[in-house]
Amino acid sequence: MKISRSIPFTDTYISQTISDKYGEDSRLIYNLEDQGGEACSLRYDLTVPFARWLAMRSDVQHIKRYQIAKVYRRDQPAVSRGRLREFYQCDFDIAGIYDPMIPDAEILRIIAEVFEAFDMGITIKMNHRNILDGLFAVAGVPDDKIRPISSAVDKLDKMSWDEVKKEMVEKGLSEEAAEHVGLYVQRSGTMREMLSSLEADANLIMNQNVKEGVADLKLLATYIEAMGVGSKVSFDLSLARGLDYYTGLIYEIVPDRIDGQSTQVGSIAAGGPYDNLVGMYGRRPVPCVGISFGIDRIFTLLAERRKNKKASELGREADVYVMAFGGKDFEGLLVERMEVARQLWDAGIRAEFTAKVRPKPQQQFSASEGAPVAVILGQEELDAGQVRVKQLHVGDRNSAQKDKGQLVARQDVVDAVRALLALSVEGS
Amino acid sequence: MKISRSIPFTDTYISQTISDKYGEDSRLIYNLEDQGGEACSLRYDLTVPFARWLAMRSDVQHIKRYQIAKVYRRDQPAVSRGRLREFYQCDFDIAGIYDPMIPDAEILRIIAEVFEAFDMGITIKMNHRNILDGLFAVAGVPDDKIRPISSAVDKLDKMSWDEVKKEMVEKGLSEEAAEHVGLYVQRSGTMREMLSSLEADANLIMNQNVKEGVADLKLLATYIEAMGVGSKVSFDLSLARGLDYYTGLIYEIVPDRIDGQSTQVGSIAAGGPYDNLVGMYGRRPVPCVGISFGIDRIFTLLAERRKNKKASELGREADVYVMAFGGKDFEGLLVERMEVARQLWDAGIRAEFTAKVRPKPQQQFSASEGAPVAVILGQEELDAGQVRVKQLHVGDRNSAQKDKGQLVARQDVVDAVRALLALSVEGS
Numbered sequence: 001m002k003i004s005r006s007i008p009f010t011d012t013y014i015s016q017t018i019s020d021k022y023g024e025d026s027r028l029i030y031n032l033e034d035q036g037g038e039a040c041s042l043r044y045d046l047t048v049p050f051a052r053w054l055a056m057r058s059d060v061q062h063i064k065r066y067q068i069a070k071v072y073r074r075d076q077p078a079v080s081r082g083r084l085r086e087f088y089q090c091d092f093d094i095a096g097i098y099d100p101m102i103p104d105a106e107i108l109r110i111i112a113e114v115f116e117a118f119d120m121g122i123t124i125k126m127n128h129r130n131i132l133d134g135l136f137a138v139a140g141v142p143d144d145k146i147r148p149i150s151s152a153v154d155k156l157d158k159m160s161w162d163e164v165k166k167e168m169v170e171k172g173l174s175e176e177a178a179e180h181v182g183l184y185v186q187r188s189g190t191m192r193e194m195l196s197s198l199e200a201d202a203n204l205i206m207n208q209n210v211k212e213g214v215a216d217l218k219l220l221a222t223y224i225e226a227m228g229v230g231s232k233v234s235f236d237l238s239l240a241r242g243l244d245y246y247t248g249l250i251y252e253i254v255p256d257r258i259d260g261q262s263t264q265v266g267s268i269a270a271g272g273p274y275d276n277l278v279g280m281y282g283r284r285p286v287p288c289v290g291i292s293f294g295i296d297r298i299f300t301l302l303a304e305r306r307k308n309k310k311a312s313e314l315g316r317e318a319d320v321y322v323m324a325f326g327g328k329d330f331e332g333l334l335v336e337r338m339e340v341a342r343q344l345w346d347a348g349i350r351a352e353f354t355a356k357v358r359p360k361p362q363q364q365f366s367a368s369e370g371a372p373v374a375v376i377l378g379q380e381e382l383d384a385g386q387v388r389v390k391q392l393h394v395g396d397r398n399s400a401q402k403d404k405g406q407l408v409a410r411q412d413v414v415d416a417v418r419a420l421l422a423l424s425v426e427g428s
Numbered sequence: 429m430k431i432s433r434s435i436p437f438t439d440t441y442i443s444q445t446i447s448d449k450y451g452e453d454s455r456l457i458y459n460l461e462d463q464g465g466e467a468c469s470l471r472y473d474l475t476v477p478f479a480r481w482l483a484m485r486s487d488v489q490h491i492k493r494y495q496i497a498k499v500y501r502r503d504q505p506a507v508s509r510g511r512l513r514e515f516y517q518c519d520f521d522i523a524g525i526y527d528p529m530i531p532d533a534e535i536l537r538i539i540a541e542v543f544e545a546f547d548m549g550i551t552i553k554m555n556h557r558n559i560l561d562g563l564f565a566v567a568g569v570p571d572d573k574i575r576p577i578s579s580a581v582d583k584l585d586k587m588s589w590d591e592v593k594k595e596m597v598e599k600g601l602s603e604e605a606a607e608h609v610g611l612y613v614q615r616s617g618t619m620r621e622m623l624s625s626l627e628a629d630a631n632l633i634m635n636q637n638v639k640e641g642v643a644d645l646k647l648l649a650t651y652i653e654a655m656g657v658g659s660k661v662s663f664d665l666s667l668a669r670g671l672d673y674y675t676g677l678i679y680e681i682v683p684d685r686i687d688g689q690s691t692q693v694g695s696i697a698a699g700g701p702y703d704n705l706v707g708m709y710g711r712r713p714v715p716c717v718g719i720s721f722g723i724d725r726i727f728t729l730l731a732e733r734r735k736n737k738k739a740s741e742l743g744r745e746a747d748v749y750v751m752a753f754g755g756k757d758f759e760g761l762l763v764e765r766m767e768v769a770r771q772l773w774d775a776g777i778r779a780e781f782t783a784k785v786r787p788k789p790q791q792q793f794s795a796s797e798g799a800p801v802a803v804i805l806g807q808e809e810l811d812a813g814q815v816r817v818k819q820l821h822v823g824d825r826n827s828a829q830k831d832k833g834q835l836v837a838r839q840d841v842v843d844a845v846r847a848l849l850a851l852s853v854e855g856s
Contacts, residue, residue: 226766338654
């Protein structure tokens with residue numbers, strides 16, 4: 001895939017330019033102190049700044065790009081659920097005019113690839129704004145209540161249907177309309193199942209909005225099946241999402257339960273097309289579609305999994321530990337340890353030594369923990385132009401201690417170490 | 429080397445905690461608007477936050493860590509010289525009690541390795557605060573004038589000696605003392621040359637500060653010679669550097685002239701030991717030594733070099749372009765192009781196709797620019813379970829156009845593409 005390198009967007013923005021793009025959420029924006037006529041804010045997300053950049057760059061017709069950077073929200077933090085005031089997002093976006101649903105399908109493929117690379121089970125929950133608007137209209141939700149009712153429906157993943165219904169009635173919806181909405185939004189399934197069931201519902205499919213949304217999703221289903229990600233998607237009519245700038249398709253990624261336990265973190269990525277945002281900053285509309293990965297939430301899950309792994313599975317920090325031993329007049333051989341480390345570093349081998357002039361044997365042994373190979377220096381061997389190389393922590397402790405390793409010429413230390421490292425990979 | 433992963437330091441800090449650590453430079457700190465009792469600032473560098481973190485983590489006795497993150501300075505920007513208000517730094521630090529000069533030598537080795545990896549010629553300019561203080565004392569600079577005179581001397585890389593001398597006299601130094609300072613600070617050379625010349629100067633070497641600095645540097649010279657970086661260092665008695673928190677050794681990395689032209693960007697990395705900073709935040713003093721790389725300045729130099737390279741040397745964005753052609757009833761074969769792309773993606777091969785339902789041949793050819801291999805679909809071949817693979821842009825245009833490629837079974841497309849990619853690597 002053609003992916004442009006991360007663009008060096010700035011973290012700070014003129015306040016007025018961004019504050020009106022987030023609606024009610026703009027109370028969560030961090031503003032900078034006015035230190036001389038510069039009204040600046042900290043970045044709230046990576047989407048709006050990208051749209052603003054695109055609006056300024058009329059030479060950019062098509063671009064695919066990723067960006068990894070921090071965003072800031074003056075929210076009530078809840079660390080255990082991964083809700084922080086300062087956190088990393090990773091965005092991938094495709095901007096430009098393409099045939100319908102092709103870039104959307106590519107985004108979904110990328111989502112699947114990312115979580116496969118993390119070896120993490122996920123579901124892509126998907127919905128379409130037009131279908132949601134259409135079914136609200138069919139159910140008898142007045143136009144001016146669509147946003148509040150939509151935000152109530154979006155809570156179905158955390159609240160029971162009775163609670164959601166109560167909120168809708170409190171927001172002024174009739175009992176009957178609320179029940180009607182409930183018939184629709186409690187449904188989810190594969191794209192093909194849901195599309196068949198929507199098309200079979202004569203009331204719904206007559207609605208122009210629903211018809212458009214269904215046509216989009218039929219095309220998308222064909223494309224994501226071709227790309228091998230169809231099975232990851234759950235079409236969920238309750239998904240609504242807060243941000244106003246999404247047009248049409250919306251999706252949210254939730255991690256699979258781990259060992260039967262649902263995770264605390266909620267969604268770990270979300271996105272959709274935002275076709276009108278670039279046009280709000282300039283004269284030229286550029287359709288866009290993108291995904292934001294919530295890096296800190298993903299890392300929270302990965303860290304949880306890492307806890308259960310042994311240290312030996314986590315990758316080692318050094319390949320070789322360079323040590324020196326000697327009798328009671330032992331001077332430490334620090335410069336010689338440095339010289340051997342340099343030989344190994346020059347060959348791209350990760351080597352460590354104890355940063356002491358005269359280190360004790362036990363100090364060096366415990367610091368070598370995790371390194372599979374040692375180079376051992378002694379005055380006598382050095383005088384003969386030789387060093388000792390040996391495997392560490394192999395088999396049972398006693399036999400490893402007894403293994404004196406092999407003597408090699410100093411200039412051959414890199415080859416000898418490489419041979420032992422290859423052995424230790426096979427053995428592990 | 430044992431390197432801890434980047435620690436998720438926050439970008440924002442309680443103002444008072446940091447503002448008094450930068451002395452006069454604190455006017456360059458960006459403060460956040462007070463939005464309810466939270467006095468916060470944007471991070472000015474990565475060193476002070478690291479020291480603050482260390483002070484809080486009494487369980488951390490020794491750590492080596494790197495961190496790549498943005499910092500903010502409310503300075504007058506000068507883009508061409510790489511002076512920005514918001515820029516990336518990459519810091520590497522070693523904290524903990526070690527024998528003298530060993531971690532310092534390791535930092536210098538890392539600096540050399542980093543710029544070797546960039547294939548960038550550099551000089552490490554080095555000095556020692558104690559030697560500087562000592563020679564000022566010997567030259568007759570009063571104690572209360574050491575900081576201002578030191579900051580004048582630091583400008584010798586940008587100003588002539590006459591200008592620097594004028595500034596010193598304006599700052600209240602006697603003509604005679606200024607001349608005396610000038611005798612010392614205009615000297616630079618290899619560490620061994622400079623150490624010999626300092627030791628031969630009976631006046632200087634009697635000074636306790638100078639004596640201590642010379643002892644440090646002799647030890648360091650031995651260590652960096654053992655690590656193979658001695659030849660990169662220029663001992664420069666005019667180097668002073670602004671920040672107050674450095675103790676002892678100071679260094680600054682300057683890029684070599686490119687094609688005989690000096691670069692505009694000044695220093696591209698700088699550092700030194702800061703043994704007292706952690707103790708200022710807590711009860712426990714932890715000696716530290718580190719280096720900050722100015723990533724944006726380094727990228728400015730790399731981008732300059734990149735300009736002179738051909739597109740073919742810069743690495744390609746896709747390995748394979750998947751195309752389809754047909755007669756006048758041609759339907760575009762979009763789903764089939766997606767399916768082939770998916771086969772290639774699943775095999776880790778970077779594949780692209782045109783995001784159009786019915787793309788024109790010319791559209792596909794020009795979009796394939798840069799990809800060395802094409803997979804070409806046609807209805808007839810697909811009906812026979814086959815696709816065509818061929819090398820793109822090989823030899824002269826006409827013969828490449830005439831090359832029809834080879835027909836392979838659809839399930840063998842990955843192997844066939846891999847074979848052609850291997851050929852295109854050999855050919856280039």
